[in-house]
Every structure is written in C-alpha cells, then in structure tokens.
Amino acid sequence: MKPTVLIVDDEKLVRWSLRQRLEEDGCRVVEAETGAAALEAYRKGVDAVLLDFNLPDTDGLKVLASMRSEDPLSPIIMLTAHSSVERAVAAMKLGAAHFAPKPFELDEVAALVSRALEPIRLRQEVARLRGDGDAPPLIGESTAMRRVLELCERVATSPASTVLITGESGTGKDVVAKTIHAHSDRSAAPFMNITCSALPEALLESELFGHEKGAFTDAKAKKVGLLEQASGGTVFLDEIAEMTPALQSKLLRFLEEKAFRRVGGSSDVRPDVRVIAATHKDLPKAIEEGTFRADLYYRLAVLSIAIPPLREREGDIELLAKYFIDRFNREFHKGLRGISSAGLQALELYSWPGNVRELKNAIERAVLLSDGPRLEAGDFEFATPPRGVDRLRLPPNGIKLDDLEREFIVQALERAHGNQTRAAKLLGLTRDQIRYRISKFELTVPEG
Numbered sequence: 001m002k003p004t005v006l007i008v009d010d011e012k013l014v015r016w017s018l019r020q021r022l023e024e025d026g027c028r029v030v031e032a033e034t035g036a037a038a039l040e041a042y043r044k045g046v047d048a049v050l051l052d053f054n055l056p057d058t059d060g061l062k063v064l065a066s067m068r069s070e071d072p073l074s075p076i077i078m079l080t081a082h083s084s085v086e087r088a089v090a091a092m093k094l095g096a097a098h099f100a101p102k103p104f105e106l107d108e109v110a111a112l113v114s115r116a117l118e119p120i121r122l123r124q125e126v127a128r129l130r131g132d133g134d135a136p137p138l139i140g141e142s143t144a145m146r147r148v149l150e151l152c153e154r155v156a157t158s159p160a161s162t163v164l165i166t167g168e169s170g171t172g173k174d175v176v177a178k179t180i181h182a183h184s185d186r187s188a189a190p191f192m193n194i195t196c197s198a199l200p201e202a203l204l205e206s207e208l209f210g211h212e213k214g215a216f217t218d219a220k221a222k223k224v225g226l227l228e229q230a231s232g233g234t235v236f237l238d239e240i241a242e243m244t245p246a247l248q249s250k251l252l253r254f255l256e257e258k259a260f261r262r263v264g265g266s267s268d269v270r271p272d273v274r275v276i277a278a279t280h281k282d283l284p285k286a287i288e289e290g291t292f293r294a295d296l297y298y299r300l301a302v303l304s305i306a307i308p309p310l311r312e313r314e315g316d317i318e319l320l321a322k323y324f325i326d327r328f329n330r331e332f333h334k335g336l337r338g339i340s341s342a343g344l345q346a347l348e349l350y351s352w353p354g355n356v357r358e359l360k361n362a363i364e365r366a367v368l369l370s371d372g373p374r375l376e377a378g379d380f381e382f383a384t385p386p387r388g389v390d391r392l393r394l395p396p397n398g399i400k401l402d403d404l405e406r407e408f409i410v411q412a413l414e415r416a417h418g419n420q421t422r423a424a425k426l427l428g429l430t431r432d433q434i435r436y437r438i439s440k441f442e443l444t445v446p447e448g
C-alpha cells in the first residue's frame with residue numbers, strides 16, 4: 001500500500017512539481033488548493049501533509065491547528081516563502097514536523113517527506129512480514145491459474161460483496177482470498193479470517209455477529225463481531241460447509257439484506273464488508289445430503305472461483321518447485337543449484353493429493369536434507385506412489401510389446417487427464433508421435 005501525501009498550496013506549479021517527485025518516490029498524492037479543501041482531504045486519511053502558510057481562504061497556521069486537533073501524530077511539513085521567526089515558532093508549537101523554506105529544492109522536500117513516512121513504512125513492512133498486509137505471491141502460469149488470477153483481479157476491483165472459493169485442500173484458497181483483498185480498494189481495512197469448523201455454533205455466532213451485554217449468561221460485556229470489526233474490509237469464512245444450518249440462514253440474511261443483529265440485539269447493524277467463503281467440500285453434494293442450504297449456496301455461487309488441483313495445472317509444478325527451491329535455498333543458506341531433470345520428472349509424475357501445500361513441504365524437506373549440488377529424484381519422499389508405477393514392472397510372458405506401448409499411452413493420457421501434449425511429455429514423445437499412436441491403437445480421448 002502506498003503512503004498518501006496531501007499537498008496544500010494555492011500555486012498549481014508548486015503542487016504539480018511536488019506531485020511528480022513524490023509519485024516517483026512511490027507515494028500517492030492528493031492536492032488541495034484551499035484550507036477548506038485541505039481539511040476535507042485530511043479527514044479522509046493521509047499519512048503526511050505538505051502545508052503552505054499562505055492560503056487563499058485562511059491562514060496555514062489555522063489549518064495546522066485543526067489538523068493537529070484531529071490527529072496529533074500525522075507528520076505535517078510547513079512550506080514557507082517568507083518565514084518569520086514568530087510564525088515558525090507558532091507552527092512548531094502547534095506541532096509542525098519540519099519546515100521547507102521556499103523556493104525549495106525538490107530533493108530536500110522529498111527527503112523530509114521520506115523521513116516523515118519512515119514509521120509508516122516500517123509498520124507496513126512489519127505487517128507484510130507478519131503476512132497480514134499484502135498477500136503472499138500466487139504463482140502459476142497454467143491456463144487454469146491464469147484464469148484464476150484474472151478472476152481475482154476482476155473480483156477484487158468489482159463491487160461484489162460475496163465470493164466463493166472452492167478447491168481441494170492445499171490448492172491455495174487462503175492465498176486467493178488474501179490476493180482478492182490485497183488487490184481491492186479495501187486493502188487498507190482489515191482482512192479477518194475465521195474457520196467455521198473451529199468453533200461450536202454459539203461461539204461462532206458471537207464471534208461473527210457479536211453480542212449485546214447480557215445476551216447470554218457469559219455475555220458480561222458487549223462484543224463487536226468480526227463482520228463489524230472488518231468494516232470496510234474483508235471477512236474470510238473458511239470451511240463454510242461446516243457452518244450449521246441456523247448460522248447459514250443468519251449469514252444468508254446478512255448477505256441479502258446487508259444487515260444483521262448482534263446476538264441479543266434489537267436493532268440492525270450494517271457493516272460494509274466483503275465476505276469470501278471457501279471450502280474443499282462439494283457443496284452441491286452437501287445440499288443433497290441436507291447439510292447445506294441451497295439458497296445460501298446460490299447466493300455464494302454467483303461469483304465463484306474454482307481452483308484446480310495441482311496435478312491438472314500444466315507447467316505449474318515446475319514453476320512452483322523452482323520458486324520454493326529458490327526460497328528455501330536462501331532461507332536455509334544451502335547454495336543448491338536447482339533441480340535435476342530426473343528430479344523434476346519425479347515431481348511431474350506424482351499426483352500431489354495435498355496440492356501446493358504438499359509440494360511446498362516436500363521441497364522444504366528435500367532442500368534441508370540435500371547435500372547438493374542439485375535436488376535429485378531420490379531427495380523426495382512421496383506419500384503415495386506415482387499412479388501406475390506398479391504396473392511398469394516386467395510383463396508376464398506372452399505379452400506383446402505393442403500391448404505394453406498401448407498400456408503406456410493409456411496410462412499417460414489418464415494421468416494427463418486427456419491432455420495430449422502433457423501425456424506426450426510424460427512419455428518423451430512429440431504431440432504428433434502420440435497422436436499417431438492414439439489413432440494406431442484406436443484410443444478415444446477427449447480433445448486436450
């Protein structure tokens with residue numbers, strides 16, 4: 001998130017030149033020509049102010065005083081053409097952070113701003129390292145993941161208030177939710193996360209919706225729920241399939257009417273939040289089984305993002321593997337030089353039931369234990385054998401090589417979910433070679 005700097009000066013040229021420079025330095029800039037406009041912009045929230053003494057409608061000192069009374073901490077730098085000592089002293093007393101005498105050097109002002117923003121940058125850096133600021137990277141170049149990324153961007157910038165993310169365990173549902181939040185204009189507001197299966201119904205209800213004092217025996221004080229705490233931001237409801245039917249209907253009412261009541265409350269609250277729900281379960285099946293409300297599902301499914309399993313993402317295993325190798329290599333100071341082609345092939349052949357999480361863990365372990373120079377197939381330990389490997393032993397007598405070839409093609413196509421390019425790659429064939437064999441053996445495959 002870029003820090004916002006407010007420039008208050010009635011001279012257009014001054015504002016323009018400062019804006020150019022500060023934007024180059026990675027700031028977002030808002031301008032005001034008058035004291036009144038300055039205060040209005042200030043109230044919307046800025047991280048630093050450049051303030052001229054002489055304004056058309058009022059005295060810069062008065063503006064300074066008002067700003068200070070609203071927020072005693074935000075850094076304010078005074079721009080001053082003919083600084084008299086008294087005015088400078090008065091400004092200091094009112095809490096101006098610095099002075100930039102006019103005509104100023106852009107470099108000098110930029111340095112003052114940068115120093116003033118230092119604490120904010122530090123805070124953001126800490127937030128980033130804690131992982132609650134920007135989202136972690138969402139890596140993937142397969143057609144499927146490009147589509148997911150594109151959807152994230154579109155959803156992030158849309159006014160849509162509800163999103164559903166589905167995908168097997170470890171496919172990146174958390175990352176996608178954080179990406180949507182980080183790329184939206186809600187990113188400065190909180191991203192709050194709750195796992196529906198982690199709490200019993202009554203607790204989950206008061207965590208989400210809050211409660212009034214005395215709503216139940218233990219409610220000694222009023223509690224503001226996550227949906228209100230995250231106002232302006234995003235609430236991520238993980239494992240939504242685990243929510244009880246009663247809470248599902250309360251949630252549905254909120255999604256439809258944008259209003260709910262705290263437990264024990266008698267009036268509606270209307271926080272502005274985006275709800276992102278996620279599950280690795282098959283919701284249509286849960287509906288059939290009677291554990292999930294169809295109406296809630298249809299409300300959630302209006303905008304849904306399905307993350308495909310890793311084994312179906314052409315090319316992503318290699319990309320992610322290299323990314324994680326690089327990351328753990330640096331983290332553990334290992335000096336590895338990547339992965340051998342046999343090592344990579346072992347990763348490609350595996351089916352990754354635990355998806356990206358499993359790949360990440362496998363690489364972390366391999367990087368830790370490897371003594372280099374590259375990761376090899378033997379550095380990986382897989383939870384289940386690659387599909388079909390047991391069928392690759394020497395055939396019983398009497399089997400023709402042709403049958404074996406056919407069997408390999410069938411298995412490769414199976415593993416590649418009918419994608420011929422990928423199946424060909426698994427067997428070291430070209431696309432034409434596999435096509436020839438598919439027609440030779442009269443195999444039927446979906447077009448891939």
Ligand SMILES: Nc1ncnc2c1ncn2[C@@H]1O[C@H](COP(=O)(O)OP(=O)(O)OP(=O)(O)O)[C@@H](O)[C@H]1O
Pocket residue numbers: 136137138139140167168169170171172173174175176279280356357360
């Ligand atoms: N596309 C990706 N690029 C980089 N890292 C990823 C990607 N997808 C997932 N990861 C990483 O893999 C791990 C698992 O991802 P995540 O927690 O988002 O999965 P999930 O779908 O929420 O799983 P679960 O259903 O178990 O909650 C995390 O460490 C995450 O950072």
Ligand SMILES: [Mg+2]
Pocket residue numbers: 173174238
């Ligand atoms: Mg998750």
